[in-house]
Amino acid sequence: xxxxxxxxxxxxxxxxxxxxxxxxxxxxxxxxxxxxxxxxxxxxxxxxxxxxxxxxxxxxxxxxxxxxxxxxxxxxxxxxxxxxxxxxxxxxxxxxxxxxxxxxxxxxxxxxxxxxxxxxxxxxxxxxxxxxxxxxxxxxxxxxxxxxxxxxxxxxxxxxxxxxxxxxxxxxxxxxxxxxxxxxxxxxxxxxxxxxxxxxxxxxxxxxxxxxxxxxxxxxxxxxxxxxxxxxxxxxxxxxxxxxxxxxxxxxxxxxxxxxxxxxxxxxxxxxxxxxxxxxxxxxxxxxxxxxxxxxxx
Numbered sequence: 001x002x003x004x005x006x007x008x009x010x011x012x013x014x015x016x017x018x019x020x021x022x023x024x025x026x027x028x029x030x031x032x033x034x035x036x037x038x039x040x041x042x043x044x045x046x047x048x049x050x051x052x053x054x055x056x057x058x059x060x061x062x063x064x065x066x067x068x069x070x071x072x073x074x075x076x077x078x079x080x081x082x083x084x085x086x087x088x089x090x091x092x093x094x095x096x097x098x099x100x101x102x103x104x105x106x107x108x109x110x111x112x113x114x115x116x117x118x119x120x121x122x123x124x125x126x127x128x129x130x131x132x133x134x135x136x137x138x139x140x141x142x143x144x145x146x147x148x149x150x151x152x153x154x155x156x157x158x159x160x161x162x163x164x165x166x167x168x169x170x171x172x173x174x175x176x177x178x179x180x181x182x183x184x185x186x187x188x189x190x191x192x193x194x195x196x197x198x199x200x201x202x203x204x205x206x207x208x209x210x211x212x213x214x215x216x217x218x219x220x221x222x223x224x225x226x227x228x229x230x231x232x233x234x235x236x237x238x239x240x241x242x243x244x245x246x247x248x249x250x251x252x253x254x255x256x257x258x259x260x261x262x263x264x265x266x267x268x269x270x271x272x273x274x275x276x277x278x279x280x281x282x283x284x285x286x287x288x289x290x291x292x293x294x295x296x297x298x
Contacts, residue, residue, distance in 0.1 A: 029080045030176055030194045030291070032217075038081050041196070041293035042074070043067055044171040045081040045111060052146045052158075055112045055167035056125070064171030066114030068124040069149070070131045078168055079153045082109055085166070109151030112167035117145045117157065126170075175199050177214045177224070178289040184268045184281075187225040187289030188240055196291040198227035198240055199271075207276030210290060218273055218288060225289040226278065228269030237269070 031038055038045045050058060059065050069075050114125045122130045122139070135155040141147075145157035148165055178190050191198055201207045210226075218224070228245060230237045237245040267280040270287055281287070 029077065030178065030196075031081065031084045032177055032214075033084070034217075038084050039171075039173060040077055040081065041173050041176060042170065043078055043081060044169045044173075045078070045085055045166060046169070047085050047166045049164040049166055050112075051162075051164050052112055055165075056114075059167070059169035059171065062169060062171055064169040065126040066112060067149075067168040067170045068114050068126065068128050069133075069135065070128070071133050075133070075135055075149075075153050078111075078113070078149055079151065081168065082111065082149070082151050110148040110156065110165055112165055113147055113149050113155065114170070115147035115155055117141050117147075118143055173293050175210050175213060176291045176293060177217060178291060179214075179217060181221070181286040181288055183286060184225050184283035187287070190289060191291035194291065196293060198225065199290040199292040200227045200239065201269075201271050201276075201278060201290075204276040207271050207273075207278065209276075210271065211273030211276055214273065214290075221288055222272055222274060223270040223279075223281065223285075223287050224273060225281075225287050226269055226271045227292075228278065230267050230280070232265055232267060 029040065031040055033039070036047045038047070044062075044064070046055075046058070056066050067078060069078060115122065115130070116125050122136070122141075124130070135149065135153055137154050141157035142159055145159050147155045147157050149168065150156055176194070176196060178187060182190065188198055199210060201210065214224075227239050228237050229240060239245060266283060268283045269278045270281040270285075271278050271290065
């Protein structure tokens with residue numbers, strides 16, 4: 001079902017950088033992981049089982065909510081997280097908990113999402129209505145049901161509070177990391193292939209924030225590709241789409257004086273993940289790449 005192209009362990013526990021090449025119907029998807037948490041730009045899957053109410057409260061404390069799924073693309077994205085995490089084990093159902101609304105596929109490979117059914121009918125708990133897309137196999141779930149997504153992408157209803165399961169939060173991220181070292185042009189293409197773009201680090205504070213997110217995953221690697229480029233005989237920096245980088249950005253002053261190395265027709269910006277500062281690098285260097293998420297995803 002999935003082909004894992006690249007796997008690496010990091011952090012005190014196992015953490016994985018995944019470039020998943022998934023057979024139809026799932027697209028190739030960039031997934032980062034930290035311990036028991038797997039995430040994309042849009043969603044975060046936590047494999048530590050919690051009851052439905054505890055999962056809802058945990059998502060809220062992190063600034064999000066239990067996942068709302070509005071399109072087939074979003075459903076596939078959550079399925080990809082489940083596939084990346086492997087065979088999840090729920091905490092089990094105690095006496096009196098009642099499963100409804102989908103065929104019994106076993107306790108593994110399921111995670112809480114934000115769908116509920118109450119006197120208003122089916123809706124996402126944070127307020128959104130159910131869209132035309134639906135993973136419901138039928139609409140016969142009883143009032144009071146809360147839903148999980150299964151590994152096959154269907155939504156399964158449970159009545160009661162007794163089930164502990166992994167859960168998916170709608171929780172936007174700023175950055176995603178491509179840990180495999182590659183040239184600057186390859187890194188930019190890899191971001192674009194995921195619908196993302198190279199990270200625009202506009203302040204040292206933002207650079208430090210980005211570096212802290214992936215400090216353990218990078219091991220002894222100090223530099224990562226980010227957005228910013230300049231021709232050797234030019235004085236102004238531009239983003240990769242050709243728009244000028246505003247001079248007010250503090251990193252412009254740090255590397256404002258152009259180098260005269262004739263081998264460097266174009267200079268590119270790399271981020272030092274320890275200091276949060278940037279420096280001009282030759283595009284042929286092999287470095288990890290930092291991509292920036294599209295904030296319109298959420």
